Amino acid sequence: MALGLSRIERPDYSPLGRTDLTVARDRNLRLYTHAAPVMEMLYEQIVNTDSMVVLTDATGTILHSIGDDDFLSRAAKVALSPGANWSEAAKGTNAVGTALVDEVPTLVHADEHYMHANHFLTCSAAPILDPRGNILGVLDVSGDQRSYHQHTMALVKMSARMIENHWLTDDYRNVMRLHFHSRVEFIGTLMEGILAVAPDGKIVGANRGALEQLGLSGAALRMHSVNSLLGLTVGALADRFRSPLAVPTPAQTPDGRQFHVHARFNWSVWSQGSDMGEAPSRTSSQPIEEATIRTPSTPGSTAGASTSASHDAPRPSGGGLKQLQTGDAQVDTVVGKIRRVLNRDIPVLVLGETGTGKELLARAIHQDSERARQPFIAVNCASIPDTLIEAELFGYEEGAFTGARRKGSVGKIVQANGGTLFLDEIGDMPLPLQAHLLRVLQERQVTPLGSNKSVSVDVAIICATHRNLREMIEAKTFREDLYYRLNGLAVRLPSLRERTDLMALVQRILERQCPERRLSLSSEVVRLFQSYHWPGNVRQLFNVLRTAAVMAAHESVITRDHLSDDFIEDALRAAASAQASPAPAPTLSALSDMAPSVALPPSVYAPAPASALPTWPPLGGERANASPTRPTGPAPSEPPRSLQDMEIDAIRRAVEAAGGNISEASKRLGISRNTIYRKLRWQNPLGD
Ligand SMILES: Nc1ncnc2c1ncn2[C@@H]1O[C@H](COP(=O)(O)OP(=O)(O)OP(=O)(O)O)[C@@H](O)[C@H]1O
Numbered sequence: 140m141a142l143g144l145s146r147i148e149r150p151d152y153s154p155l156g157r158t159d160l161t162v163a164r165d166r167n168l169r170l171y172t173h174a175a176p177v178m179e180m181l182y183e184q185i186v187n188t189d190s191m192v193v194l195t196d197a198t199g200t201i202l203h204s205i206g207d208d209d210f211l212s213r214a215a216k217v218a219l220s221p222g223a224n225w226s227e228a229a230k231g232t233n234a235v236g237t238a239l240v241d242e243v244p245t246l247v248h249a250d251e252h253y254m255h256a257n258h259f260l261t262c263s264a265a266p267i268l269d270p271r272g273n274i275l276g277v278l279d280v281s282g283d284q285r286s287y288h289q290h291t292m293a294l295v296k297m298s299a300r301m302i303e304n305h306w307l308t309d310d311y312r313n314v315m316r317l318h319f320h321s322r323v324e325f326i327g328t329l330m331e332g333i334l335a336v337a338p339d340g341k342i343v344g345a346n347r348g349a350l351e352q353l354g355l356s357g358a359a360l361r362m363h364s365v366n367s368l369l370g371l372t373v374g375a376l377a378d379r380f381r382s383p384l385a386v387p388t389p390a391q392t393p394d395g396r397q398f399h400v401h402a403r404f405n406w407s408v409w410s411q412g413s414d415m416g417e418a419p420s421r422t423s424s425q426p427i428e429e430a431t432i433r434t435p436s437t438p439g440s441t442a443g444a445s446t447s448a449s450h451d452a453p454r455p456s457g458g459g460l461k462q463l464q465t466g467d468a469q470v471d472t473v474v475g476k477i478r479r480v481l482n483r484d485i486p487v488l489v490l491g492e493t494g495t496g497k498e499l500l501a502r503a504i505h506q507d508s509e510r511a512r513q514p515f516i517a518v519n520c521a522s523i524p525d526t527l528i529e530a531e532l533f534g535y536e537e538g539a540f541t542g543a544r545r546k547g548s549v550g551k552i553v554q555a556n557g558g559t560l561f562l563d564e565i566g567d568m569p570l571p572l573q574a575h576l577l578r579v580l581q582e583r584q585v586t587p588l589g590s591n592k593s594v595s596v597d598v599a600i601i602c603a604t605h606r607n608l609r610e611m612i613e614a615k616t617f618r619e620d621l622y623y624r625l626n627g628l629a630v631r632l633p634s635l636r637e638r639t640d641l642m643a644l645v646q647r648i649l650e651r652q653c654p655e656r657r658l659s660l661s662s663e664v665v666r667l668f669q670s671y672h673w674p675g676n677v678r679q680l681f682n683v684l685r686t687a688a689v690m691a692a693h694e695s696v697i698t699r700d701h702l703s704d705d706f707i708e709d710a711l712r713a714a715a716s717a718q719a720s721p722a723p724a725p726t727l728s729a730l731s732d733m734a735p736s737v738a739l740p741p742s743v744y745a746p747a748p749a750s751a752l753p754t755w756p757p758l759g760g761e762r763a764n765a766s767p768t769r770p771t772g773p774a775p776s777e778p779p780r781s782l783q784d785m786e787i788d789a790i791r792r793a794v795e796a797a798g799g800n801i802s803e804a805s806k807r808l809g810i811s812r813n814t815i816y817r818k819l820r821w822q823n824p825l826g827d
Pocket of ligand 1: 563603678
């Protein structure tokens with residue numbers, strides 16, 4: 140089975156030990172602080188209904204629960220108690236685990252649970268997201284399935300929203316918040332949208348109500364300023380809403396939606412800290428005091444050749460992304476896309492063959508960003524042994540290891556705090572570490588190995604790989620959830636043979652290498668270069684030119700004599716075979732179908748077209764006496780079944796075959812996860 144789970148066994152009740160649970164609770168103290176009063180209120184609504192209220196962290200581990208005594212003891216028997224993990228990996232389909240994966244409110248009722256032991260439950264869960272869309276945890280009401288009530292889900296959703304709104308207000312207490320709704324009387328209620336606005340007018344955070352009313356994703360919203368979105372300026376809002384008596388002002392979005400807007404801000408903080416053009420001092424969702432932590436690199440670090448850092452580098456004036464533009468349209472497109480997400484806290488995934496300049500691009504992004512004066516830390520996941528990479532990334536406490544490394548070390552993630560972390564060859568990161576990294580990205584906190592104290596971090600993430608991550612996901616060697624977390628914007632750097640600016644690139648490299656003399660190429664070398672396939676991409680070109688420039692010490696033209704013999708041989712062979720065979724199509728990298736250049740968040744992925752459906756298992760094949768591979772319809776003696784029934788049967792069987800793993804089943808069927816849930820619930824006797 141895909142997740143190694145058995146449907147019929149009792150769930151493995153192996154909760155976290157006391158210490159681990161304490162650590163998990165400490166780490167999520169802020170979540171608990173916001174959630175606890177809301178959980179009490181929620182419980183008051185469901186008391187005496189054989190139910191309980193559950194709070195989990197972003198990994199699905201139960202942090203806290205309150206409920207009816209009788210039900211709590213029954214729930215404990217299926218590990219529905221603090222310390223137990225309810226991720227899909229641990230329990231198969233269940234409301235908490237599925238809400239975590241889908242990041243939407245989820246009801247899982249009775250036998251919709253993957254494990255038989257959980258069939259007595261009905262569970263309504265809603266994810267709790269921070270204002271940047273990072274998942275913080277899940278709020279859930281679980282009860283005896285016989286006590287199901289359709290209002291429970293609505294209550295859970297509203298409660299999760301309440302926690303999110305508290306979190307947002309707390310996060311952005313020192314910036315301006317816009318509370319808005321299309322109906323003025325809804326301002327101040329749970330239905331209102333809230334936007335956090337930086338002093339320069341950029342939108343830096345939003346609650347769920349805002350996304351819903353504006354019909355925009357968090358990422359799309361962060362591309363806007365309050366002016367471009369609502370036609371209002373921060374200055375005018377500040378002037379108007381300084382008075383506590385100010386009434387909401389009307390505003391309209393570019394697509395014609397009309398709202399009433401009320402701005403709230405702390406005038407004394409605002410007037411001191413803002414000159415209306417300044418970027419926010421705090422761009423993350425952390426409290427102010429946490430966001431200012433800067434931890435220097437320690438001597439115990441094992442940086443070596445695989446990691447590099449540039450601390451407090453002066454912000455270069457003409458460098459950055461512009462220097463990469465030498466006339467190739469594909470590179471221009473990549474740079475254009477990146478410019479649009481710059482400083483928007485959107486993780487960038489750079490795809491491309493080795494030597495195409497992925498790290499150079501990452502450095503350029505950092506240099507052009509507001510983080511340019513903070514560290515740029517590059518970690519090559521492929522060149523660090525698996526056994527060291529965890530310590531390298533997350534750091535370790537003094538005494539966590541014996542021997543030379545006993546001194547303790549600040550991990551690379553903490554070193555990058557405030558700046559940019561570049562994870563090169565992310566596809567080479569071992570699976571267990573992928574889970575650890577995902578946790579850090581979700582919680583924005585790092586706990587060094589051997590320590591029980593976590594450090595808050597604020598890093599921009601850029602990853603790169605030459606591997607096909609989609610294939611790795613299929614092969615289960617790369618986590619899908621991490622892929623989506625890292626892939627805010629995926630861009631592919633073209634291989635050198637696809638680029639149309641070879642000669643401009645040559646010129647740029649020669650100018651950089653020998654600024655004191657003007658070097659050019661002989662026409663023979665130009666021809667050789669143009670017919671060559673450059674398997675090592677720009678890195679190879681760079682090396683060939685560096686050698687040639689040295690060889691041509693006192694000359695101004697690089698000729699064939701200045702090139703190394705093996706390169707000439709290789710290039711001539713390539714030129715000869717190109718002449719012998721009909722002109723080959725430019726060898727597009729195998730990566731070309733790896734990812735769209737702009738990655739859409741999972742929620743925007745369209746279901747596969749109907750033509751992708753033939754992987755469906757044969758319809759009707761699940762009946763006891765039918766061969767599972769026989770593509771037959773129902774036996775003639777049976778009453779004809781509706782298409783709808785057959786479709787649902789097929790979905791059920793695919794889910795079964797995928798071991799309860801809905802993601803896997805959706806891939807096999809070529810339909811979205813949501814469609815699976817919708818279709819299966821269609822049959823739900825409770826009609827949800
Ligand atoms: N646009 C460019 N202009 C000048 N030099 C470049 C350019 N792109 C790449 N290079 C040079 O090519 C070499 C390889 O670049 P880089 O390390 O960024 O590639 P990469 O794709 O990250 O490689 P790998 O996949 O092996 O990690 C570096 O020496 C870099 O300076």
